[in-house]
Each structure stands twice: as structure tokens, then as C-alpha cells.
Amino acid sequence: MSGLAKKLAGQTAVYGVSSIVGRMLNFLLVPLYTGRFAAADYGIVTELYAYVAFLNVLFTFGMETAFFRFANQPGADRPKLFSQVQSLLLVTSVIGCGLILLTTQPLAEALRYPGQEKYLIWLAFIIAIDAIVSLPFARLRLEGKARKFATVRFINIVANVGLTLFFVVFCADVWQGKYLPELKPIIAPIYSPDLGVGYVFLANLLANALFIPMLWRELTDFRFRLDWAGVPPLWKYGYPIMLMGLAGMVNEMLSRILLKYWLPPGFYPGQSNQAALGIFGACYKLSIFMQLVIQAFKYAAEPFFFSQSGDKNSPTTFALVLKWFTLCCALIFVGVSLNLDWLAPLLLRRAEYREGLEVVPILLLANLFLGVYYNVSVWFKLTDRTYFGTYLSVAGTVLTVTLNFLLIPVLGYVGSSLATLACYFTMAAACYWLGNKYMPVPYPMARLMLWLGAGVLLIAGFGFVPAGMWRYVLGMALTLAYAGAVLLIERPPVAARVTVKP
Structure with a gap:
């Protein structure tokens, strides 16, 4: 692995350790939610946080990335820009x-949550x-x-x-008299x-x-x-x-x-549509193992890609980054999918939530391709052709809406x-194809698709294994076998890993 790629890996590790440990702590709330709340109640959390995701994008309107871009220009006055x-x-x-605060009542009625305006007030401040x-x-x-x-994110x-x-x-337990009644x-x-x-939202606030x-x-x-004269370039x-x-957000939420x-x-x-939404939202949480890796990678990758934009060896570095990113995500895809039999009961406490487990491998693979898209989209950010990203995203949105309908x-x-x-697959494939035209990078796509195809076949075949203890053992054994094959075949040659001194 090159020195630059190692630098990115090191930054990803710093962001990732806190993000992964912190998000895992947050993820451990899933058993709490699925044990304490009925699926219909958890559906409220799922839906309202979907709206929050949209509003988070609107409230920042691309200024984070714009700040990165203009702050890295020669002679940039970073304090003034900040x-x-x-x-x-x-x-x-x-x-x-x-x-939002002025329209909470009509918003609550439109969302079919009359009398719950406080939820929207707390979310507005969040x-x-x-x-x-x-x-x-x-x-x-x-x-x-x-x-x-x-550190701040972790706290x-x-x-x-x-x-x-x-x-x-x-x-709740004290109120119900389960213990320490004197504290009521x-x-x-x-x-x-x-x-x-509502306490989920209050705690977040x-x-x-x-x-x-x-x-x-x-x-x-x-x-x-x-300085309104400086706004148009940032906005553009x-x-x-x-x-x-x-x-x-349309594609995800x-x-x-x-x-x-x-x-x-x-x-x-026997289930309301609100309960089905809660089940889907809880099962979607099981794709967090993939999302954590992607999130940690994004934090480090965006400034890294910009900082390396002028290096003549950057295409080789970008290709190496995508290779190992995809292989790591493939291991997560296979590992989680083959071990849902024992992972799911630990996290989804009520049986009603586990009725939707069939969506987990699909969502894991979807998030993997989203991570691939983040990698290959570097070309339009570095060449200032961000409008291509808009075209790809809008096309993905149309596809998402149509297929959902x-x-x-x-x-x-x-x-x-x-x-x-x-x-996500279509966006990644189209972005890769366009990137070959405007900023060619030697991504090993054919080889990576073979590994992903092998993983899909492995998971599909595992679905025919009958329930029982041997299914648990086989799931873990196949995971280790897949990981071993990846490491054995894809590891760099000895000559590339050892520096020979004269």
C-alpha cells in the first residue's frame, strides 16, 4: 500500500474508531427500542428522522464541500472564508x-401526528x-x-x-415501580x-x-x-x-x-402500515455495519482526495483505495448476511421486528455500491464538474421513486x-463510465465485481440451508473461508511488501 494510501487509512482509522465505537453504542439502543416500543411506535421515529435527513441537507446547502474546495485554492484566505x-x-x-416553529401545528396534522407538535419543535432545534x-x-x-x-462526535x-x-x-422503570419507588x-x-x-427526540436534542x-x-x-458578493461563487x-x-436522501430515505x-x-x-414501517426501519439498522465504514471513509476521503488532486500518481492511489475499500465492504456484506440467524435476535428483541430480515442482505449490498459511488465520484469534484453529480443523483432519484411506486x-x-x-448500483456504474471519459482511473472493476458476485452466490445458496445448529456453524465457517480467500489472493506480492536495501 502506498504512503499516501496509508495516510488516508490512518485518518480513516482516527475518524472511524470514534465513529464506529460511538455509533455502535448508539446502535445498541436498537434492542432497547425494539424491546420497549411496539413496531408502530418505532415507525414514528423512523419516519420523522427520515424528514430530518432531508432538512439537514437543506440547512447546510452544500457549504461544507464548498468550504473545502475554496479553502484549498492557492492564496485562499481561510479565516475570511470561514x-x-x-x-x-x-x-x-x-x-x-x-x-418550522411557526408551522408546527399544520405540519403535525399533515403528517398524521396531531397533538404531537412538541416532536417537531425538538427536531427543528436539532x-x-x-x-x-x-x-x-x-x-x-x-x-x-x-x-x-x-472526540466531540463521540461525546x-x-x-x-x-x-x-x-x-x-x-x-420508566421507576415510574412503574420496578425498583427505587422512593425516587418516583x-x-x-x-x-x-x-x-x-418522544424521549428519543428529547435525548437527541x-x-x-x-x-x-x-x-x-x-x-x-x-x-x-x-459579503453578498462572495455568495454567488459559493452557491454556484x-x-x-x-x-x-x-x-x-430520496434514494435512502x-x-x-x-x-x-x-x-x-x-x-x-395483522400489521398496520405504521408497524410495517417500524419493522423496515429496525431491519434497516442492521445495515449499519456497512454504513459505519462508509461514514468513516467519507470523513477522511473528501479532504484527502482534494489534497492529492495535483499529484501525478493520484489515479493509481485512487484505484488502490477503491480496491481495498470494496473488499473490506464485501467482507461485511458476506459476514453479516451469513450470520443473521444469531445476530438478529440479539438486536431485534421482539419477534415482530424479525419478520423483515430478508431485506438486510439487499440493503447491505445497496450501501456497498453507495460507497463505491463515493469513491468513483471523485472525478467530477476534482474537475469542477459537480453538475454531473446532480445529473446522476436526479437520475437515481427518478429510478428510486419509480421503482418504489x-x-x-x-x-x-x-x-x-x-x-x-x-x-445505487446504477449510479455507481454510470459514474464510473463517465469518469473514464473525463478523468480515467485504473479501477480494477472486473476483479471486484467477481468478488461481489461470489459473495451474492454464497449468500443465495446459504438461504437453502435448513435451520438448526449446523446453520450457525456453517455461516461462520463460510464467512472465514471468504475472508481467507480474499486475503490470500489479493494480498500484495512479497516483492511489493518488502523493501530491499542495497
């Missing part, structure tokens, strides 16, 4: 949050805080301060987990059993509020300025990124919004999963 973009985000976030701190986080990444970035996640446990477990008068002013899943003191130095290290570069982000509306009533016997009434949440897979 002040300009941070001021812009501060103003737009306050306006956006205010608009979104605003996320947007305001997005640029300080981008600055930490640009300056290579991965440890502080990772936020730990706080969210701790507060959720406090409200959903401790306060103390928690009575701060706990209401009627709020239910309180944890996000901690960003302000932890990033106080970065948040106050700027002069408020709105950033709005395609925003459109790509929105399209990405739209099914969680549309499922309860497009699913025929009674499609799943056609498949949800026929296949339910399996149809939604297949739509996601088709979308």
Missing part, C-alpha cells in the same frame, strides 16, 4: 428553524444546531484535527445514549409515560446542545460578515452538492416516508430495498 460561510449558515439556520456546527466540524477536518473531531453519541437510557429505561416523586416533574417515543460548549472556540473564532459550487444530497402511504392496507396480515404495492418493504439497490 467567517463568510459560518455567518451565512447561522442566518439561514435561524430562519429555517423559525419557519436540525438548526446540526447546521450551525457543520462548518466548525468541516474546519477540524480541513486542519487535520481528527482527534478533536472524533455527543455517548450523551445521547445515556440520556435515552435515563428516560426510556430508568425513569423526584422524576415525576421530568417524566411523563404518555410521551413514549439535549445531546446536540452539548456541541455548543464543546465547539465554543470554533463557533466564536469568526467575525460575523455577510455548493448548490449541485445540495441537490446531490437531497437526491441521495424516501421509502421510509412513502411505505405507510403506498403499502396496500392489510398487505402484511411499482414495487411497494407488490413486494412491500422488499420492493423498497430492491429499489435502493438498483438506484
